[in-house]
Amino acid sequence: MSSNISIIIADDHEVVRDGIRARLLGTSDLKILAEAKNGAEAVDLVQRHSPDVVMLDISMPVMNGLEAARKIRENKHDCKILMLSIYDATEYVQGAVKAGANGYLLKEADAREMLSAIRSVAAGGLYFSAKVAPSLMPASFAPAIDEEQSRQHSNRINGSVSATPPPADPSRICAYGLSGRERQVLQGIAGGLANKEIAEKLSISVRTVESHRLNIREKTNGGNTAHLTRIATELNLI
Structure with a gap:
């Protein structure tokens, strides 16, 4: 050195x-x-x-x-x-x-x-x-x-x-550091589901979905739904 x-x-x-x-x-x-x-x-x-x-x-x-x-x-x-x-x-x-x-x-x-x-x-x-x-x-x-x-x-x-x-x-690594649950939530967002619908689909609370959504935005430097949908497409979630 x-x-x-x-x-x-x-x-x-x-x-x-x-x-x-x-x-x-x-x-x-x-x-x-x-x-x-x-x-x-x-x-x-x-x-x-x-x-x-x-x-x-x-x-x-x-x-x-x-x-x-x-x-x-x-x-x-x-x-x-x-x-x-x-x-x-x-x-x-x-x-x-x-x-x-x-x-x-x-x-x-x-x-x-x-x-x-x-x-x-x-x-x-x-x-x-x-x-x-x-x-x-x-x-x-x-x-x-x-x-x-x-x-x-x-x-x-x-x-x-x-x-x-x-x-x-590589199949187990998410480029943005998203957890498995966060990827599921992102998939729901990209699919046009509301927080309540995502919560029902994943059997979690709406508050938990909201928390995951905030984490996703922070990790991906994301903003609106259109941007998050592009991220989901990049990760082959849709």
């Missing part, structure tokens, strides 16, 4: 970027090159600055973090990608791995863990917060791997997991 690790920070919330910057400033081996407020800006900044590490928030406008990670890999950049998120859901973690991320750090991480994560991925390793560790276990992926491969792929370090998970089954 070089004496200075160059970093690009991408998050749509200025207060979050400020917080990350505050944690990293004054650390002799880290250098912040630039900051982005959406995924498209992050991809452009990586192209221009070739950082060692890019820290990508998953939920961003214009282009979300997963899409940005895939674009960075498509552009053949060898920078390390450290995803940032408030979500610890399996779909998000596996989606990040599939997109080419080297690590997944929850935003609740303290400064010490954040520094450890950055240094780990910069050195060529992988870093995943402890809460998302179960998402990296063989049972969470398909095809399954044998016990010896599992031992080689997973190694718990200081309450986190440094791992090289086996390839994920």
